Each structure stands twice: as structure tokens, then as C-alpha cells.
Amino acid sequence: MAAALWTAGWQDGMVTYEQALGAGLTRGQIRQLVRTGDWVRPFPGTYLVAGADPFLGRVHAALVRRPQAVVCGVTAARLLDLRALPALSTSEPIHLLITGSAARTAARGIVLHSGSRAGTPVWWRRGVPVTSVTRTLADLVLAWDRPEAVALLDAAAHDRRFRGVVEVAAHLLGRRGAAARFRWLAEVDARTESALESRLRLVLHDHGLRPPEAQYAVIDENGRSVARADFAYPARRLLVEADGAAFHGDHAADPEPLHRDRDRQNALSRLGWTILRFTWSDVLTRPDHVAAVVRHSLARP
Incomplete structure (x- = not known):
């Protein structure tokens, strides 16, 4: 058994039938290991031993019969x-x-x-x-x-x-x-920092609302950076952000992110900026609503 496990260790937990036999295991022992669930057979003639990486082990197993693939x-x-x-x-x-x-x-x-x-x-x-x-x-x-x-x-x-x-x-x-x-x-933008940002940008683009700026820094009258937003319409002082699930952190465990967010929002409001945030749910299930909200904000005097 030790020799078979040593071989599997070099293959992210995968061992072939032939390798197991070569390591001294009998056909009956291999069948018993599979029957008890200690070994799992992802594909014919291959096994994942206990503790194998389920993804990498399957990759190795898939290549066993196709060495040129x-x-x-x-x-x-x-x-x-x-x-x-x-x-x-x-x-x-x-x-x-x-x-x-x-x-x-x-x-x-x-x-x-x-x-x-x-x-x-x-x-x-x-x-x-x-x-x-x-x-x-x-x-x-x-x-x-x-x-x-x-x-x-x-x-x-x-x-x-x-x-x-x-x-x-x-x-x-x-x-x-x-x-x-x-x-x-042609739509690729290397400034994009998350998949949600990518999705939101496409929604805005497809509704004729392509943001003129991305990763936009708002600077106050003293030259200090107040905020950096995913997308911006500077002429209308409108910021748009993709609001991921972890954006505000765990308020109960650490209220600091919430305090920083409030300070940031207040500073933006003082400078005359409006900020809109949209979640995965908004972008995936209500793209027309997202566009309507942005369009309405851009149309305000």
C-alpha cells in the first residue's frame, strides 16, 4: 500500500490500475479499497486515494489513456x-x-x-x-x-x-x-477589477450609457483623494459602483469599514457628487432597472 500511495503523491492523489498492481496490491485489494470508499474511480483504470485533490487528481486521471492530449x-x-x-x-x-x-x-x-x-x-x-x-x-x-x-x-x-x-x-x-x-x-478594459464591474459596464454600454471614466479618483479642494469609483460621469458628478457582497465587511465584527464608508459618502455629498451602487442581483436580474436609474440621475438638473 505504501508504494501505491507514494506513486499517488506524485500525481495529486491519482494512481492507475497498473501502478497499483506494480506497487504490490492485488486485484482483490483494489476492489476492496473501492468498495469501502477509500479509493474512488474517476475514470476507468484510475483511482483517487484518500486525501487526493479532487480536481487535480481527476486531471491526471483524464490524461492516462491520452498521453498526447x-x-x-x-x-x-x-x-x-x-x-x-x-x-x-x-x-x-x-x-x-x-x-x-x-x-x-x-x-x-x-x-x-x-x-x-x-x-x-x-x-x-x-x-x-x-x-x-x-x-x-x-x-x-x-x-x-x-x-x-x-x-x-x-x-x-x-x-x-x-x-x-x-x-x-x-x-x-x-x-x-x-x-x-x-x-x-474591443470591449476589454484592463482597468476593470472584478467580474461584477465587467458585467455592469456592459449593461451601461448596451443601454447607451457608457461611462466616460473608469477607476475615477475624486479629489477635494485641498488636493486630497476622497474616493475612487468604478465608473464616473464627471460632467454630471455621478459615480457608479459595482457593490460586491464583501464591500462593507462584517459590521458586527469590524465597524471600521462602515465608518469609512459613511465618511466617504458624506465627503462626496459635500462636493456635490451622487453615488449609485448596484449588486450582482441588480446586474443579472434587473439590467433595465440599472440603466433606468443611471439615466434618471444623468438627466437631473
Whole structure:
């Protein structure tokens, strides 16, 4: 058993059937480990031992029968530590890029993508091959809807994961659905600091209310910074913010963030600024309401 666990330790808790046998376990012992739940079989011929990383172990397991495959899509994005990704679930499939001549049948829980790897450098993360950042971004831009795709690109641009959207565009050329996606690349803004900001910006843009300023600093008469807002319409002294769940902190445990927020709001009011805040719920379920509130504030004398 110790030899099998040692092998699994090099593979984020994954061991193959052949490796387990080679480590001295019998077929009966392997069946018993699975039966008791000590080992879990993610895909045929592979096992996750107790304490295995459920995501990374499954990635290793998915590659066992396809040594020439490269991890791609959202699986690669997670290994590359890209932001603005959906929450990871235990049922999320592992995405692999294969060449056109490779067999396309896969075990349940593995999604195969057939395509060329020409011009696509292979990176290595946690001992597995993954598509590069720009290729991964291009793949997800083609697979996702506009709000999710732009938020992903905003986050990568903000984190300086690529030099310019032209690098992503190079991986879109000639691919099905790419024409519409090129327009999305023009909407990327590296100043954006969260996925909610990205979504809010698109809502405003789509309603003809594109903010002229982002990450705008309000300065008082003494030259001191009073606040920095996500979006601003300086001519109308209107600020718009994406109000994430953790914006104000835990008031009971630490009232200081609330006090700072009140001081900030009072200072802005004294300087003649109005600030509007919108939550995830507002942006996702009431985009027309968000636009109407902003439009009304801009129209005030």
C-alpha cells in the first residue's frame, strides 16, 4: 500500500490500475479499497486515494489513456490561475484538446476538443500539459457568452496575463464563430477589477450609457483623494459602483469599514457628487432597472 500511495503523491492523489498492481496490491485489494470508499474511480483504470485533490487528481486521471492530449478550456484556465471563472463543482468535466486523428470517444466526465495545436505552445502546470494563456482565453471566448467572456478577458488583461488582445485574436482566426467574438475583444478594459464591474459596464454600454471614466479618483479642494469609483460621469458628478457582497465587511465584527464608508459618502455629498451602487442581483436580474436609474440621475438638473 505504501508504494501505491507514494506513486499517488506524485500525481495529486491519482494512481492507475497498473501502478497499483506494480506497487504490490492485488486485484482483490483494489476492489476492496473501492468498495469501502477509500479509493474512488474517476475514470476507468484510475483511482483517487484518500486525501487526493479532487480536481487535480481527476486531471491526471483524464490524461492516462491520452498521453498526447493537452488540457484545454476551463480546465486549463483553472490550472493557469485565471480569474472570473465559474465556481468549481465536483461534476465539472475535464476538457482535453486532441489532434484530428485521435479517437474521439471519451469516458463520462471528459470532454474532447478536436483541433490543431499548430502555433500553440504547450505549457506545463502541476505536471500536466496545458494550452497557453492566450489559446485558453480564445477557446473560452468561443465557448462562452459575451458577459462571461468579456469578464474573463478583463481579468486577464488587468492581471497582465497577455500583452494585448491581438494575441488572443491570433488564436481566433479562421475558427467557427470567431467573427462575432472579435467585437468582444474591443470591449476589454484592463482597468476593470472584478467580474461584477465587467458585467455592469456592459449593461451601461448596451443601454447607451457608457461611462466616460473608469477607476475615477475624486479629489477635494485641498488636493486630497476622497474616493475612487468604478465608473464616473464627471460632467454630471455621478459615480457608479459595482457593490460586491464583501464591500462593507462584517459590521458586527469590524465597524471600521462602515465608518469609512459613511465618511466617504458624506465627503462626496459635500462636493456635490451622487453615488449609485448596484449588486450582482441588480446586474443579472434587473439590467433595465440599472440603466433606468443611471439615466434618471444623468438627466437631473
